[in-house]
Amino acid sequence: MERTLSTASASPRKKRGEGYTRRDEILLAAKELFLREGYQATTIRRIADVVGVSAPALYLYFKDKDAILIALCDQTFGALIELMDGMENETLAPVERLRRCGAAYIRFALDHPREYWLTFMSGNTPQEIKKRGHKPETIDSNEPGAQGAIAFARFMGIFRDIEQSGLALHFPVETTTELVWMSLHGLVAAIINNPEFPWTRRDQLIEGMLDMVVRGAVKTPA
Secondary structure, three states, X not given: OOOOOOOOOOOOOOOOOOHHHHXXXXXXXXXXXXXXXXXXXXXXXXXXXXXXXXXHHXXXXXXXXXXXXXXXXXXXXXXXXXXXXXXXXXXXXXXXXXXXXXXXXXXXXXXXXXHHHHHXXXXXXXXXXXXXXXXXXXXXXXXXXXXXXXXXXXXXXXXXXXXXXXXXXXXXXXHHHHHHHHHHHHHHHHHHHOOOOOOOOHHHHHHHHHHHXXXXXXXXXX
């Protein structure tokens, strides 16, 4: 069963002093509208109506619709980062951590298909994120939209650890990270977009993809 990344719910206009929940309500309402009616078709006024505030009041929280989508993407990446960080406390060989992290990425995507689709597959990535890219050294970790680069940096750290353990990669660290991320994304995108397609056993697909990722990224010792 899918779990939601947000527990807030849209509701009628709040009383004075209850505004601390308003940002979460805006995000939840926007997410549902983006998914149901499409990003381009959803207006700030429509979001404000669902939340129960005026459009000018909504602008106190977000400057525009892109800012709302960036915040939603940050939520998704933030949850993924928490998952990755949880593995830092486990004593695992670097290659095993790669495999475990890959499995966690796939599981996360399939547990949250709506959020994953909106973040990675909707085709509505704001221009400022496209121009900025994912290189963590160019991004202030506190600014909106930074969580994707932080997640990428966590993933890249795994490949640095693999090299430091004495194993070689087939490609430079950053390229290897991109290739592995794209490979995992391809699997989950196919399943999310075609859930009723008669794929072979899902667990075998996942394990097979993880095998291919490890062999494709890390050179086998001679």
